[in-house]
Amino acid sequence: MRLNTLAKTGAALTASALVITLSSGPANAADDSASTGYAPASAPTASVSADGFLPGTGAKSAAGNKAAAGVTINKIGVRSGVLYRKGDNSVFLSALDGDPGGAAAKTEFTLRVGKKDHKVLLRGTNDGYAYFNTKSGWGSGKAWIRSTTVTYTNGTKSTSGTDSNKFYLRRATRTTANKPFKVTAYSPGTKIKFRASTFKVFKPSSGKYTSLGSIRLQYKKSNGKWKTVKKIKLNKKGSGSWTTRARTRTYRLYVPTTANVIGGQTGSIRG
Structure with a gap:
């Protein structure tokens, strides 16, 4: 798919x-x-859906749960976010082009903020928009996604090293x-x-x-x-x-x- x-x-x-x-x-x-x-x-208000990368939103791969094909990310885009409260602050995606390679149980990004990496979970709103949460304590400034890891329903994982665009987390x-x-x-x-x-x-x-x-x-x-x-x-x-x-x-x-x-x-x- x-x-x-x-x-x-x-x-x-x-x-x-x-x-x-x-x-x-x-x-x-x-x-x-x-x-x-x-x-x-x-922050901009346009986002994209993440069908297939979220649990229960896409069909299983032809190989089924026993043999996931592996994730492919052709393009991932992220909009700049705003830090306005302590704890979680939502950051929305502008593009997600790829194939999860199987039935996804969860999808995680490796988020780089400054000089440190953080693991964040891909989420979806009730309206179908894709986002992740950054922590206020991780700081502000330039950021980007360094990799995408899909965990399949059979427990195996697959990672794509495709970078996103550079975006900003502003106070x-x-x-x-x-x-x-x-x-x-x-x-x-x-x-x-x-x-x-x-x-x-x-x-x-x-x-x-x-x-x-x-x-x-x-x-x-x-x-x-x-x-x-x-x-x-x-x-x-x-x-x-x-x-x-x-x-x-x-x-x-x-x-x-x-x-x-x-x-x-x-x-x-x-x-």
């Missing part, structure tokens, strides 16, 4: 972060302020503030105060959210591109502020996506 899985669109587990209803308005009078919510980026960012970004103008064309509240990032070693340390304040240029004007330092609670003399512009707070952190941005405020 040769398995060719087709891409589907479905809901995948992503970072559980609070997205607040946006509110914006002019902030150009004394003690007047505007605020906006923070929208973190999310989630979030804010719990109702008004995470505020702009207060004390009078038109004079001082403006920018405030950021409770911006945090998931810390795999502790399983908790800690301060981002800093966040970028940006304004929108006439060509539609955003330019960073200040990195606002954040305290242990993830909050900070900056006051300056600035022109009336459209502003936002921005967190860049890196190999280890999944970023996002607030909505924009005219201030």
Whole structure:
């Protein structure tokens, strides 16, 4: 049996972060302020099925349980995942092309995160999407699958050394503030105060959210591109502020996506 899985669109587990209803308005009078919510980026939501590689999802090989033909992996693709909670975090497959070679009792991957290998079990959702769980304590950054091992119902095993693509396990960012970004103008064309509240990032070693340390304040240029004007330092609670003399512009707070952190941005405020 040769398995060719087709891409589907479905809901995948992503970072559980609070997205607040946006509110914006002019902030150009004394003690007047505007605020906006923070929208973190999310993991892709398309995945594939794993029929044949999961118990009870494929026909037995022609040889039956007594003589499995051996697993063949032509291609395996994995989407980048988000670490947002202590313990298990789901990572979804984007491609699985191959033949299990027999009736599978279970399928395991060897997952490389950083410089260490970990064994993870191939799983399927009720909707038929293929995924595995990575542990938050294994860390973030570049990762890939190094091999696939199928254990057959007769107890024998077969391994394919086909590598997956390189993907990233990124730490989630979030804010719990109702008004995470505020702009207060004390009078038109004079001082403006920018405030950021409770911006945090998931810390795999502790399983908790800690301060981002800093966040970028940006304004929108006439060509539609955003330019960073200040990195606002954040305290242990993830909050900070900056006051300056600035022109009336459209502003936002921005967190860049890196190999280890999944970023996002607030909505924009005219201030």
